[in-house]
Amino acid sequence: MSSPADLTLAEAAAALRAGALSARELLQATLDRALLTEAELHAFLTIDHERARAAADAADEVLARGETTGPLHGIPVAVKDNMVTAGVETTAGSQILAGYIPPYDATAVTALKRAGAVIVGKTNLDEFAMGSSTENSGYGPSANPWDTGRVPGGSSGGSAAAVAAGSAMIALGSDTGGSIRQPAALCGVVGMKPTYGLVSRYGLIAFASSLDQIGPISRTVEDAVTTLEVIAGHDPLDATSYRGEYPQYRSSLERGVAGLRVGVVTELAGEGISPDVLSACRSVVDSLAEAGATISEVSLPSMEYALSAYYLIAPAECSANLARFDGVRYGLRVEGATVEEMTARTRAAGFGPEVTRRILLGTYALSAGYYDAFYGQAQKVRTLVIQDFTKAYEGVDVLVSPTSPMTAFELGSRTEDPLSMYLVDVCTIPSNLAGAPSISVPVALDVASLPIGFQIMAPALGEEVLFRVAAEVERASGWNDRRPPLVEADHGV
Amino acid sequence: MEYEAVIGIETHVELATDSKMFCGCPAHFGADPNTNVCPVCLGLPGALPVPNEKAIEWIVMIGLALECEIAHRSQFHRKNYFYADQPKNYQISQFDVPVCSAGMLEIEADGRSTRVRINRVHMEEDTGKMIHIGGGGRIKDADHSLLDFNRSGIPLVEIVTEPDLATPQQARAYAQEVQATVLALGVSDAKLEEGSMRFDANVSLRPKGTGRLGTKVEVKNMNSFRSLERALTYEIERQTAALEAGEQIYLETRHWDESAGVTGGMRSKEESSDYRYFPEPDLVPIEITDTRRDAIRQGLPELPAARRSRFASLGLDPASVAVLMSGGLELAGIFEGACEAGADPKTIANWVTGEVTAFLRRESVQLGETPLTAEHLFELERLCAAGDLSSTAAKQVLVGVLAGEGSPAIVARARDLIQISDAGALATQIDQVLADHPEEYQRLRDGDAKIIGYLVGQVMQITAGRADPKVVSSILAEKARG
Numbered sequence: 001m002s003s004p005a006d007l008t009l010a011e012a013a014a015a016l017r018a019g020a021l022s023a024r025e026l027l028q029a030t031l032d033r034a035l036l037t038e039a040e041l042h043a044f045l046t047i048d049h050e051r052a053r054a055a056a057d058a059a060d061e062v063l064a065r066g067e068t069t070g071p072l073h074g075i076p077v078a079v080k081d082n083m084v085t086a087g088v089e090t091t092a093g094s095q096i097l098a099g100y101i102p103p104y105d106a107t108a109v110t111a112l113k114r115a116g117a118v119i120v121g122k123t124n125l126d127e128f129a130m131g132s133s134t135e136n137s138g139y140g141p142s143a144n145p146w147d148t149g150r151v152p153g154g155s156s157g158g159s160a161a162a163v164a165a166g167s168a169m170i171a172l173g174s175d176t177g178g179s180i181r182q183p184a185a186l187c188g189v190v191g192m193k194p195t196y197g198l199v200s201r202y203g204l205i206a207f208a209s210s211l212d213q214i215g216p217i218s219r220t221v222e223d224a225v226t227t228l229e230v231i232a233g234h235d236p237l238d239a240t241s242y243r244g245e246y247p248q249y250r251s252s253l254e255r256g257v258a259g260l261r262v263g264v265v266t267e268l269a270g271e272g273i274s275p276d277v278l279s280a281c282r283s284v285v286d287s288l289a290e291a292g293a294t295i296s297e298v299s300l301p302s303m304e305y306a307l308s309a310y311y312l313i314a315p316a317e318c319s320a321n322l323a324r325f326d327g328v329r330y331g332l333r334v335e336g337a338t339v340e341e342m343t344a345r346t347r348a349a350g351f352g353p354e355v356t357r358r359i360l361l362g363t364y365a366l367s368a369g370y371y372d373a374f375y376g377q378a379q380k381v382r383t384l385v386i387q388d389f390t391k392a393y394e395g396v397d398v399l400v401s402p403t404s405p406m407t408a409f410e411l412g413s414r415t416e417d418p419l420s421m422y423l424v425d426v427c428t429i430p431s432n433l434a435g436a437p438s439i440s441v442p443v444a445l446d447v448a449s450l451p452i453g454f455q456i457m458a459p460a461l462g463e464e465v466l467f468r469v470a471a472e473v474e475r476a477s478g479w480n481d482r483r484p485p486l487v488e489a490d491h492g493v
Numbered sequence: 494m495e496y497e498a499v500i501g502i503e504t505h506v507e508l509a510t511d512s513k514m515f516c517g518c519p520a521h522f523g524a525d526p527n528t529n530v531c532p533v534c535l536g537l538p539g540a541l542p543v544p545n546e547k548a549i550e551w552i553v554m555i556g557l558a559l560e561c562e563i564a565h566r567s568q569f570h571r572k573n574y575f576y577a578d579q580p581k582n583y584q585i586s587q588f589d590v591p592v593c594s595a596g597m598l599e600i601e602a603d604g605r606s607t608r609v610r611i612n613r614v615h616m617e618e619d620t621g622k623m624i625h626i627g628g629g630g631r632i633k634d635a636d637h638s639l640l641d642f643n644r645s646g647i648p649l650v651e652i653v654t655e656p657d658l659a660t661p662q663q664a665r666a667y668a669q670e671v672q673a674t675v676l677a678l679g680v681s682d683a684k685l686e687e688g689s690m691r692f693d694a695n696v697s698l699r700p701k702g703t704g705r706l707g708t709k710v711e712v713k714n715m716n717s718f719r720s721l722e723r724a725l726t727y728e729i730e731r732q733t734a735a736l737e738a739g740e741q742i743y744l745e746t747r748h749w750d751e752s753a754g755v756t757g758g759m760r761s762k763e764e765s766s767d768y769r770y771f772p773e774p775d776l777v778p779i780e781i782t783d784t785r786r787d788a789i790r791q792g793l794p795e796l797p798a799a800r801r802s803r804f805a806s807l808g809l810d811p812a813s814v815a816v817l818m819s820g821g822l823e824l825a826g827i828f829e830g831a832c833e834a835g836a837d838p839k840t841i842a843n844w845v846t847g848e849v850t851a852f853l854r855r856e857s858v859q860l861g862e863t864p865l866t867a868e869h870l871f872e873l874e875r876l877c878a879a880g881d882l883s884s885t886a887a888k889q890v891l892v893g894v895l896a897g898e899g900s901p902a903i904v905a906r907a908r909d910l911i912q913i914s915d916a917g918a919l920a921t922q923i924d925q926v927l928a929d930h931p932e933e934y935q936r937l938r939d940g941d942a943k944i945i946g947y948l949v950g951q952v953m954q955i956t957a958g959r960a961d962p963k964v965v966s967s968i969l970a971e972k973a974r975g
């Protein structure tokens with residue numbers, strides 16, 4: 001018998017409205033699923049039973065009056081633990097924030113609550129969202145529901161694993177260089193990074209401010225649309241928040257791709273990409289052609305340098321963003337004889353090796369005498385990447401590539417070699433540098449029965465065309481909300 | 494060898510906006526510690542800055558008042574350094590593209606006017622305040638320190654000069670002119686003693702007449718114009734003595750010790766600082782169109798230089814103008830109020846720069862703390878013009894008004910200072926004096942006009958100064974003619 005935890009958001013919302021399901025039942029099924037899977041997955045850092053139950057009961061009371069508060073009414077949602085939640089511990093996966101209780105909600109969290117969502121808990125991540133496997137979490141790694149000996153990807157690995165396992169119906173992630181899309185690909189779910197500025201960053205614990213963007217992780221493209229429509233919107237508390245119109249994206253889902261021009265990125269379709277991933281992506285492209293899209297190959301020559309530029313810009317910004325964790329006002333404090341000694345000891349004890357590495361890298365890149373050669377140069381490359389995209393979009397409506405060069409890798413297999421871990425993000429980073437939207441849609445399994453994600457990129461504010469293609473990819477791939485073996489027993493398949 | 498000083502000044506001005514630079518917290522002084530705070534100005538995880546548009550407008554006003562160029566597009570940068578009073582451990586400031594640059598301020602000092610070039614005027618945020626407990630209040634020796642973040646994030650404007658000042662007197666005149674300008678604009682209360690206006694000076698010496706710059710020393714912690722002047726005088730003497738003794742001047746920051754009258758070095762703690770400036774990614778560039786700039790220029794109030802020359806055109810001497818201008822806006826304001834009501838500018842200026850200033854100094858109060866108004870001054874001047882008060886009596890009445898005894902008419906009556914100018918009323922007193930001084934009376938009758946002055950004095954004496962000397966004098970003159 002099937003569990004309500006495996007419904008899509010759209011299905012659950014319909015069942016709730018029809019009275020076929022209560023928010024309390026839905027939450028219980030979700031919490032039961034977490035109980036079943038968390039020992040192996042460790043997708044959550046905090047599960048907030050009490051508040052979640054109270055929110056579900058409140059949702060049921062409103063339903064009993066025949067009303068709903070919004071599109072996420074009664075829907076169990078997980079939030080990546082780098083978004084602050086009033087009264088609920090928020091650590092960003094770092095020991096330096098162990099026990100930290102924020103006094104306010106991130107704007108995206110407020111939006112979820114206003115839309116009626118039931119927040120189940122806070123999900124695991126690479127410390128301060130720095131990583132691609134969740135192995136950099138200060139609280140231990142998460143596992144992939146498709147093979148618990150493998151990583152779920154990262155840094156939003158906990159959110160992706162939770163949605164894949166059914167311990168959350170949808171989740172929020174944050175994406176700085178692929179941190180939503182790559183784990184979504186590795187866990188067989190949909191992950192979307194919106195245009196920079198579309199979702200407020202207020203309350204998102206910053207990693208790299210000019211690249212960070214909050215977005216949805218869901219089981220279907222439609223659910224991603226529903227979630228994005230809830231969290232997108234101008235926020236006066238974020239000076240980089242987009243001030244223009246925020247359209248509805250739902251109508252894109254059924255429009256098909258006939259007449260659309262799809263560009264396959266040459267640089268992301270060969271070397272360094274696993275054969276299974278390549279062939280799966282090729283057959284998706286073929287099906288897009290069958291659905292009426294025009295396919296061409298597009299070269300983005302600056303892709304070659306994008307990764308290097310990213311690994312200067314992001315650490316530079318992070319070196320300043322993480323300076324506030326000094327033991328003075330909140331979080332961990334390791335005492336010392338002087339303020340300087342206290343701060344140094346606190347940071348040495350509180351930050352993990354990858355975060356420390358990036359702070360050092362960023363501090364160095366910004367130092368007098370090195371700024372022009374490193375940070376300045378990286379910003380020029382960023383401009384080139386944007387120009388490459390602009391030029392490419394003169395001839396195509398969307399660009400496509402694999403989301404990740406490989407499927408889920410084994411836990412511990414890349415931790416010793418940071419550079420091999422950095423290469424995991426090669427396909428996703430360019431969209432962050434360009435501030436443009438991008439989505440990963442699960443399309444197939446590889447020989448080891450691990451999910452493969454297909455990435456679609458669109459110009460800034462091109463969410464409508466992005467979702468048009470994503471919906472077609474979802475239909476054509478025949479993925480059909482496939483579930484990982486971990487939950488198949490409960491799922492009743 | 495003879496040396497000359499090269500001085501540059503950095504001025505920090507806290508803007509008197511209602512809210513802070515990057516959050517909605519109140520920006521006022523005097524609240525209980527850590528009550529005017531929020532996630533943004535406490536640097537809590539996830540908080541983001543949003544610029545205060547009023548502060549941007551005000552820095553443009555300051556820039557325009559200092560004849561600066563206003564950048565169409567300027568940028569906030571992060572200035573990175575760790576300090577416990579700085580919640581983010583970086584300060585949002587400006588680096589290579591400040592809002593205002595290349596300005597000029599003309600000052601009067603050492604008997605001549607000097608044009609001081611302004612290098613830049615930029616926008617930043619203030620830090621919190623630290624109080625060190627134990628160890629004589631120094632961070633190094635303290636048992637512990639207390640932090641108050643009420644000041645954190647208050648808009649701060651930094652005005653940086655070129656090294657165009659040559660003497661401590663010029664430096665003081667510059668500082669006073671900046672204060673007068675900021676007060677005229679109404680963008681800051683500019684109180685040195687409360688720290689809402691702070692001056693740091695860079696001083697170096699060079700052999701007189703040479704063009705190169707010597708090693709500069711930064712002098713901090715001067716909280717009055719007088720201490721700015723004293724500190725620079727001391728520092729120039731110190732550097733001169735050092736150079737003459739063949740010693741080296743070190744690049745360092747020295748703190749002025751007001752009570753000891755010396756600057757003290759902190760060289761041991763000084764490290765070459767690399768602030769690793771980079772563009773603040775949480776903020777978009779500040780855009781100021783020509784239209785907006787021109788609109789702000791249109792709204793500028795009268796600046797001190799213009800006001801000074803207007804006062805001079807009223808016939809006031811330079812010394813009076815200087816005193817009127819130096820008391821901030823208050824003295825000039827009350828002066829102008831009385832003149833606008835129709836009083837004689839010179840009389841009012843004499844009172845304001847004389848009795849009023851003396852009273853304020855004697856009682857250590859601000860004009861605003863006294864009941865004196867422009868209307869009072871006007872009323873007083875009318876009483877004099879009508880002959881009801883002598884100029885001596887007017888000064889006494891003024892002191893009475895300042896002391897809270899009431900309006901000039903009330904004080905004049907209560908103190909019995911109304912002048913007797915009625916000839917009939919004065920006849921008795923004059924006859925009395927003539928009877929008491931027969932010899933002098935005879936000389937008067939003999940037509941000796943020189944004796945009139947003496948007799949008037951005697952009448953003034955027995956009327957306790959209330960007789961109108963003009964009236965007395967004309968009555969006596971009549972009697973002389975027989």
Ligand SMILES: [Zn+2]
Nearest residue numbers: 516518531534
């Ligand atoms: Zn605040």
